[in-house]
Structure formats: C-alpha cells, structure tokens
Amino acid sequence: HAHARIIRVDVRAALGQPGVYAVLSGEEVARQTRPQRGRVPLPNSPRVYALAHDKGVVTQELNLLPLLCELYVRTGRLEQAEQNLNRAQEIMDRPEPWRGLAAPVYLAEGLLATARGTWPEAEAAFQQALRLGYDQAQTYLGLGRAYRGAGQQDAALEIYRQVLAKDLASATDEVYAALGMDLLSLGQTDEAVQACRKAAQVGLVVQRHA
Secondary structure, three states: OOOOOOOOOOOHHHHOOOOOOOOOOHHHHHHHOOEEOOOOOOOOOOOEEOHHHHHHHHHHHHHHHHHHHHHHHHOOOHHHHHHHHHHHHHHHOOOOOOHHHHHHHHHHHHHHHHHHOOHHHHHHHHHHHHHOOOOOHHHHHHHHHHHHHOOOHHHHHHHHHHHHHHOOOOOOHHHHHHHHHHHHHOOOHHHHHHHHHHHHHHHHHHHHHO
16 A cells, blocks of 8 residues: 555565575664765755665675784784774674675684684684685694694694695695694604695796796
C-alpha cells in the first residue's frame, strides 16, 4: 500500500537466497557508514549515504592495514603495529563478507603475537590464516616458530618440512634462509642445508630477473 507504514522488515527469506550474504536496512547503512557530503552546501542538507563508495574505501584500508602492521613489527614498532591491527579487526567486525581480506589480518596478528612472545595467540592466528586459505610460506614459517616458542619442537619440525616439501611459490630466499637457521637450531643439519640451498637458488632467480 502506498501510504502504509512499515513496522518491521523480515529479511530471513532474502538471506536464504543463494549468493546473498547480508541484507542492510537504511538504518544499518546509516549506522555503519558516514554521510556523503553534497556538492553544494545547504543550511539543512539531507543526510545522504553512499554505501558502495564507503565500502570501497574501507576495503582499500583493510588491504593496507595488515601490510602496515607487518612493517611496524619488522621495525620493532609494536605499538603502531597494534594500532593498525586493531583498526583492521574493527573493520572485520562489521557484518560484511570480507572473504580473502581476512586472512592477511590473521597473519599480521600472528606476527605481532610472535614479536611479543605470546605463543598461543600466535599459533591460533597463523592456523586461522591457513584455514582461510592463506597458503603462504610466511604463514607456515610463522606457525612453526609459534610451535617452537611454545616448546612443541616436533610440531615445529613437521611444519618446516611441509614448507620444504611444498616448494611454495611465495617462499622467498629470506624465508628459506630463516627456515634453514630454525632447522639448524633443531639439530636437523641436512634439512637446514637443503633450505639454505633453496634460498641461494631463489636468490639467483631473483637476481636474473632484476
């Protein structure tokens, strides 16, 4: 009815449709986004919301935040790393299907936890990254180091062997060199040599294509 007053909206049927991940009401859009500024300022300008634009900006931010967190961890600025991680987690709390964007956030969380020596948190974060399909050499290396830090040497060794066996394209010479040092510290001399040889091979390939 054209003049009917809507009391409530039942979105269950819509959510049950294939490909539907979320149903947002106008109220939800207003709560999750900022008003769009009009081109011409008016005394009583209506509050207009541009959800697609806002989501695009937030998606770009979520792509960048884990990288910033990792950079700050590498340079020892853990407080700044935590600030970026907290912002990423705040974004992920929104009711959106972030899909592939979530895994790098868990990797960053694992790196920060490793830097602080909080091994259970590091292990949980790296495992979650792997569950989300982040099959990267750095994820495995991080998980192995989390196991080592927690005193689970056999579990760490198994993860390191997976990295050597998988021959992941994401494994850089730096990753293999770190893996070699970790294997050597675990008394696995032959596998440490294998990892160091891989580091040298990858480094040569990079130099040839530079």
